[in-house]
Amino acid sequence: MRSAKLVLASASPRRRELLGGAGFDFVVDPADIEEALAKGETPLMATTRLAIDKASWVARRRDRDELVLGADTSVVIDGSMLGKPADESQAVDFVMRLSGREHEVITAWALLGAAGSGVSPAAGFTVSRVRMREIARDEARAYVAGGESLDKAGGYAAQGEGRRLIASVDGPLDNVIGLPMAEVGHALAAAGIQARR
Numbered sequence: 001m002r003s004a005k006l007v008l009a010s011a012s013p014r015r016r017e018l019l020g021g022a023g024f025d026f027v028v029d030p031a032d033i034e035e036a037l038a039k040g041e042t043p044l045m046a047t048t049r050l051a052i053d054k055a056s057w058v059a060r061r062r063d064r065d066e067l068v069l070g071a072d073t074s075v076v077i078d079g080s081m082l083g084k085p086a087d088e089s090q091a092v093d094f095v096m097r098l099s100g101r102e103h104e105v106i107t108a109w110a111l112l113g114a115a116g117s118g119v120s121p122a123a124g125f126t127v128s129r130v131r132m133r134e135i136a137r138d139e140a141r142a143y144v145a146g147g148e149s150l151d152k153a154g155g156y157a158a159q160g161e162g163r164r165l166i167a168s169v170d171g172p173l174d175n176v177i178g179l180p181m182a183e184v185g186h187a188l189a190a191a192g193i194q195a196r197r
Contacts, residue, residue, distance in 0.1 A: 004119075009058035009070040013030050014178040019069075022181050023195030024188065031057040031070060034084070043081045044106055047074040048125055051108040062114040067191055070110045073178050077103040082154045092137070092146040094145070094155035095165065099135040103154070105176045108169030111187050116195060122187045126180035128171030130158070135165055 006020060011030035019026055031054035037046045055070030061067060077083040077098060083135045087089035124185025135143075148162065149155045156162035158169070158176040174181050185195065 004113075004192060005063075005066045006188070007058060007066050007068045009054045009060055009068050012071075012178055014157075015071060016176055018177060018179045018181055020185075020188070022123065022185055023178040023197070024185075024193065026069075029058050029062070029140075030089065033056075033057050037081060043076045043079070043104075044076050044108075046081065047072045047106045048076060048108040048110075048123065051125075052110040052112075054122060055110040055112045059112045059114045064114050066114045067119060067188075067193060068112050068114065069184070069188075070112070071107060071179055073105065073107040073153050073175075073183075074104055076105055077101065084151055084153055086150060087153045088144050088150070092140045092151035095132075095135060095140040095143065095149070096130045096137060098154065098156070098165075099140070100132060102129055102131045105130055105154075105171075107175045107180055109179065109184055109187075111184075111191060117190060120190065123181050124187065125173040126172060126183055128169055128173070128175045130169050130176060131167045132165050133167040 006026040008026050008028050009031045033053050050072035051070045055068045059068040082094050108125040110123040112121045148157045148160045171179050
């Protein structure tokens with residue numbers, strides 16, 4: 001096992017919980033980048049670029065014995081990305097747009113060595129398909145008023161009260177929450193980072 005330390009380039013409590021719950025030791029160093037869609041990018045392209053940009057931004061300032069994991073999650077419906085809602089009104093609109101329909105949740109990730117580490121980069125993405133049940137606007141308002149919507153792509157949290165809005169998930173649930181641990185765990189193991197037993 002290598003002596004490299006793992007750095008999570010994300011402030012997301014959900015990613016911390018998933019990574020820690022899988023037995024990995026890490027430190028948190030969030031990336032400070034603008035999360036915006038560039039001209040001509042598809043949602044998958046943007047999500048992948050943002051995951052790589054986050055890891056790269058943090059890797060530039062870390063020690064060479066550290067590996068940096070960056071990730072980005074997008075909710076996509078009708079070919080459009082629903083980011084984090086700006087306010088409660090937009091969060092309600094997002095939930096209503098998803099009501100009774102299927103959408104995709106894409107999480108892309110990138111694992112990079114800090115400068116001079118000699119570590120080969122790895123990256124990937126996972127897509128889950130989520131079907132929401134029919135949701136009345138009053139119910140959407142009550143859900144959003146609970147406070148968990150505003151920092152979540154698409155305006156809902158699959159790991160929180162938002163799970164009540166979901167009819168089904170086709171694909172990994174942890175991907176919907178923010179980090180597909182089977183794929184990420186395999187990449188970490190290949191890089192020599194082992195989970196605690």
